[in-house]
Amino acid sequence: MSQALAAALALLASAATSPPPGETVVRPGESLAQLAARTLGNESAGRELLAFNHLDGAPAAGTQVQVPGPERARAVAAIGSARSAIAQAPAGSARTEAEARLAEAESLLARARYAEAAAQADGAWKLLAEARDERSHFAVAVEPDGRTRVAVREGVPVRVEAQGRTRAVRAGETLTVARGEPPGTPQLESATGTSPPEPPILISPEPGLKLALEPAPGGLGPVRFAWKPVPDAVGYVLELVGPRKQTVRTTQPLVTVPGLPAGKYRWSVQAVLSDGSLGPSATRAVQLVPGRIKLEVKETPWQ
């Protein structure tokens, strides 16, 4: 028999004896903990594997057992998200309730009740996210060498997954992931090397200014926003919050908006750093009114 034919027959024999996806066969001498580590990636999950297969005791070598699929992955991901949110939540009734839900979710996971476990964990996460009532703001940059850098500016943690491992990155932290490697340990931004950048120094409009402007496309205008350049900045993000919410990305330390609806605005500027993350922001208030005269008014708490 030729070598090629022998190889083909061996391949066929192997295919015939391999368990189908979602199943595995207990190996000789394999303990329950080893089986759980091999199939679920967690040697402590033996009880869960037994529950999933409706078994009372450790299966003997040669036994074919079922392995949970995406429904377990969803439950595990939801529990991981809830854990990271609880770790960052301040003490209080919301955290206490979330901890109770997480404990219930973990108990359900151990009994292989994945859909219920996921729902409980998601409930815990949502409870804390709603209690915080703040936006999530983060930056992702891909370096020329393929590394990924994640910087979380504010809000609930984001999850970074690579090579089957997940890390939570909290507000004020950065995480770098190299290609083909699992995520490392998040670092506080001030611990990543250089000192943290200063917020931009805003120039105009001046603090608390009431700007009288003529009608223009989009409302009143034009409105010119200017600030001093920030050393090492590769760009800036101007954010307007008011009757119209607008975010402008620019490489210059000024932006001219052709027209804005009349009303009170908060405007803030952040420098874009070379790694794609954003520096601290500086914020001011300005009011736009129809007319031709520029009026000074008293300063506001936004300064």
Add this chain to the structure above:
Amino acid sequence: MALCLPLLVCAPACRRDAQAPPAPAPKQSVRATLAEVKGSVSVKRATGDEWQAAVNGTTLFDDDKLRTERGGSAELRFPSGTVVVVSEDTLLGIAETRAAPGRPQADVTVLRGAVDATLDRPANQSLTVGTPAATVRAGREIVFQ
């Protein structure tokens, strides 16, 4: 005259094509809409081979690509309200349906450059950003929404 008529009928449509890349065949749901387009920003449709200039209001669908050149930037606005600011010199894919094996489908896949994302209501929004090295998930797990 008979030859001229089709040209006259075609003229308005041709002008539209010059302003924004043609959208793919209908029935696909819009993944994101472009806004705050500054400088050189272009789109390559999943079904096309050519990069075409993008404008405010350009809609993006599964497997479309977006590219910003130096000095260019744009915002991706998702139906959920999530906003992703695309920096200059960035190349990204939209909801790639042929993600790498074992990798979940991402809303945005950054191949080069940087993005800055904001979720105003993370308890009810989610965003998944893929890169060559990692997958970043923010907000609520999508399966629970």
